[in-house]
Amino acid sequence: MDRNDSFREFVAAHQHALMRTAYLLTGDAHQAEDLLQSVLLKVLRRWSRLSHVERPEAYARKALVNQHISWRRRRVWTELLAAEPPDRPHSSEDSTLVRLVMRQALMGLPPRQRTVIVLRFYEDRTERETAELMNCSIGTVKSQTHYALARLRKLAPGLAPKLAGLETEEVYG
Amino acid sequence: MTWLRDVLVELADEAPRVDLAERTIATRDHRRRTAISLLAAAMVVVIALGGTLAVRLMPQAPTPTTSGKDDLPARGVGPLSHAYKTFCKPVSGKAPSHCRDGGWRVVTRSGRTYHVPEALPSLSPGRTGLRDSPLAISRDGRKIAYYSAKEGTFQVRDLASGAKTTAPMKLPPNTWLYSVTRLMLSDDGRFVALSKVPDLKDPALLFDMRDRVVRELPARWVPIGLSPDGATITLAEYSPNSQLRTISNLWPPTSPGNSTAVILPQHYAFSPLAPDGKTVAAVENHSTAEKPCQMGDLVLLDPLTGKKRKTVPIRGLSADVSTIYLRTWRSADEVTALTTSVRCRPASEVPDDEPAQIDPPYRTFTAYAVNVRTGEARKLTTYRAQGIFGIAMPGPPGAI
Numbered sequence: 001m002d003r004n005d006s007f008r009e010f011v012a013a014h015q016h017a018l019m020r021t022a023y024l025l026t027g028d029a030h031q032a033e034d035l036l037q038s039v040l041l042k043v044l045r046r047w048s049r050l051s052h053v054e055r056p057e058a059y060a061r062k063a064l065v066n067q068h069i070s071w072r073r074r075r076v077w078t079e080l081l082a083a084e085p086p087d088r089p090h091s092s093e094d095s096t097l098v099r100l101v102m103r104q105a106l107m108g109l110p111p112r113q114r115t116v117i118v119l120r121f122y123e124d125r126t127e128r129e130t131a132e133l134m135n136c137s138i139g140t141v142k143s144q145t146h147y148a149l150a151r152l153r154k155l156a157p158g159l160a161p162k163l164a165g166l167e168t169e170e171v172y173g
Numbered sequence: 174m175t176w177l178r179d180v181l182v183e184l185a186d187e188a189p190r191v192d193l194a195e196r197t198i199a200t201r202d203h204r205r206r207t208a209i210s211l212l213a214a215a216m217v218v219v220i221a222l223g224g225t226l227a228v229r230l231m232p233q234a235p236t237p238t239t240s241g242k243d244d245l246p247a248r249g250v251g252p253l254s255h256a257y258k259t260f261c262k263p264v265s266g267k268a269p270s271h272c273r274d275g276g277w278r279v280v281t282r283s284g285r286t287y288h289v290p291e292a293l294p295s296l297s298p299g300r301t302g303l304r305d306s307p308l309a310i311s312r313d314g315r316k317i318a319y320y321s322a323k324e325g326t327f328q329v330r331d332l333a334s335g336a337k338t339t340a341p342m343k344l345p346p347n348t349w350l351y352s353v354t355r356l357m358l359s360d361d362g363r364f365v366a367l368s369k370v371p372d373l374k375d376p377a378l379l380f381d382m383r384d385r386v387v388r389e390l391p392a393r394w395v396p397i398g399l400s401p402d403g404a405t406i407t408l409a410e411y412s413p414n415s416q417l418r419t420i421s422n423l424w425p426p427t428s429p430g431n432s433t434a435v436i437l438p439q440h441y442a443f444s445p446l447a448p449d450g451k452t453v454a455a456v457e458n459h460s461t462a463e464k465p466c467q468m469g470d471l472v473l474l475d476p477l478t479g480k481k482r483k484t485v486p487i488r489g490l491s492a493d494v495s496t497i498y499l500r501t502w503r504s505a506d507e508v509t510a511l512t513t514s515v516r517c518r519p520a521s522e523v524p525d526d527e528p529a530q531i532d533p534p535y536r537t538f539t540a541y542a543v544n545v546r547t548g549e550a551r552k553l554t555t556y557r558a559q560g561i562f563g564i565a566m567p568g569p570p571g572a573i
C-alpha cells in the first residue's frame with residue numbers, strides 16, 4: 001500500500017464527518033467542499049508524518065476549525081441571507097421551518113461564535129476541548145457561547161424559548 | 174442541548190456527499206508539478222544569465238497535464254480511474270476535444286487522459302462499418318485489455334511496465350466484434366473473457382493469456398467475476414430473465430466444467446462479483462414497457478442459490494436519478510453506482526419509425542459509492558459518455 005492509499009483510507013473514513021462540520025461552519029455546500037479540500041491538502045502534505053500519529057483526524061479537525069475562522073476573518077462578509085422563511089405562522093415543532101430559521105440564524109453569527117456553537121452543541125465537545133480546537137482560553141469559549149446563544153435568540157425569536165438554558169457550568173478538576 | 178443538537182444534526186444531513194480523496198491528490202500533484210516547472214524555469218534564467226553549462230543539473234521537466242490529445246505512452250502510466258469511448262459527430266451537443274471516431278480514451282486517477290491508438294476503433298475510417306471494440310480495466314486500474322488492431326486479437330497491457338501479452342487465437346473483428354461485446358480482465362491480468370449480447374452464433378471465450386490457451390463459455394452471458402485462480406467464473410444474464418450462473422473446474426479447456434444456474438424471480442441490474450467472491454449486489458428493476466426506469470431496492474444475492482441475503486433501500490441519490498448501473502467494488506462494503514437522470518419515455522410515446530441514434534449526444538453519468546449494508550449513497554464524481562456501454566470502469570463489468 002503506497003502513501004496515497006493510506007491517505008485515501010483516511011479520507012474515506014473521516015471525510016463525511018468532517019464535511020458535516022464544514023457544512024455547519026460555512027452554511028454552503030460549495031464553501032464546505034472548498035474548506036474541507038484545503039484542509040485535506042494540508043493533511044496530505046504532512047501525511048508522511050501524520051500517518052504515524054495516533055489520531056490524524058484530530059489534526060484535520062483542528063485545521064478545519066482554524067481555517068474556517070481565518071478564512072472568514074479575511075473575507076468580506078459577502079453572505080446574503082437566503083430567502084426569508086415562509087411568512088406564515090409556524091410552530092417551533094415544525095422541523096423543516098425550524099431548520100430553515102436556525103440555518104439563517106447561524107449564518108448571522110460571526111465565525112468564532114458559529115464555530116463555538118457547532119463544536120459545543122453539534123460535536124458535543126467540552127469547553128476545554130473546544131478551547132483547544134479553537135486555540136483560545138476556556139473563558140473565551142464561555143463568553144463566545146454566551147454571546148452566540150444571545151444572538152441566536154435575537155435572530156430567531158421564535159426559537160428563543162428553546163435556546164434558553166443551554167449554558168451550563170462545567171467543573172474542571 | 175438535545176433539541177439544539179437535533180436541529181444541527183438535521184442541518185448537517187444536508188452536507189454534500191462527495192469523495193475528495195482523488196481530487197485532493199490530483200490538486201497536490203498538479204501544484205507540485207507547477208512548482209517544479211517554475212523552479213526549472215527560474216533555473217534556466219539564472220543559468221542563461223550566468224552563462225554556465227549547469228543546465229544538466231536541472232530537474233527533468235515534468236510531464237504536463239495532458240489535454241486529451243496524447244497517445245498512451247509505452248510505459249510509466251499510473252492506475253486508471255475509467256475509460257470511455259468516443260464518437261465524434263453526436264446528433265446534438267459537442268464531442269470531446271481531440272475526438273477520435275470510435276476510439277477509446279483512458280483516464281488516470283490523477284486526471285491524465287490518453288488515446289489508446291492500439292485498440293481497434295469501433296468505427297472504420299469514413300464512418301463506415303460499425304463494430305463494438307471493447308476495453309476492460311483490471312480492478313486495481315493498472316492493466317487494460319483491448320482488441321489490438323495490429324495483432325487481430327485481444328491484448329493485455331501493464332500500464333506501468335508496458336509489458337503486453339497477446340491472446341493465442343486470432344479473432345477477425347468483422348465476425349467477432351458485433352452486437353454488444355462485454356470484456357472482463359482478471360485482477361492479475363492473466364485471464365480475459367469475451368462475451369456478446371445478443372449472442373448470434375459464436376460462443377463466449379475465456380483466454381488464459383499466460384499459458385496461451387482458450388476455452389469456450391456459454392454464449393450470451395455477461396462475465397461478472399472470476400476466482401483468483403481462474404478456475405471458477407460467475408456469469409449473469411439480464412434478459413429475458415435475470416439469471417446467475419457459476420461454472421467451476423474451467424481448466425483444462427476441454428473440461429466441461431461444473432455449472433450451476435439459477436433463474437431469479439424478478440429483474441435485476443447486477444454488480445460485478447463482490448470481493449468476497451460469494452456475493453453479487455443488484456438493483457431491483459421494476460420497469461415495464463409503459464413504466465420504464467423503475468429502479469427498486471439494493472439486494473445482496475448468493476450467486477449459487479439466488480437467495481437474497483439482504484435488501485436495503487438506496488438513500489442519498491439525487492431525486493431525479495432514473496437508471497442505476499452497478500460497477501466497481503470500492504471495498505467489501507461499497508459498490509460504485511453509475512446513474513443517469515434522463516426522462517424515460519414509455520414505449521407508447523416512441524414512434525415506430527423513430528430512427529436509432531448511432532451517435533447519441535454525450536450525457537452525464539453521476540457516480541456514487543453505495544454502502545451495501547446501509548444503502549447510503551455518497552456522490553463521487555461525474556463522467557461524460559454517450560451510453561453505459563461506452564464507459565469502462567475498473568473490475569469486471571456489471572450486467573446491465
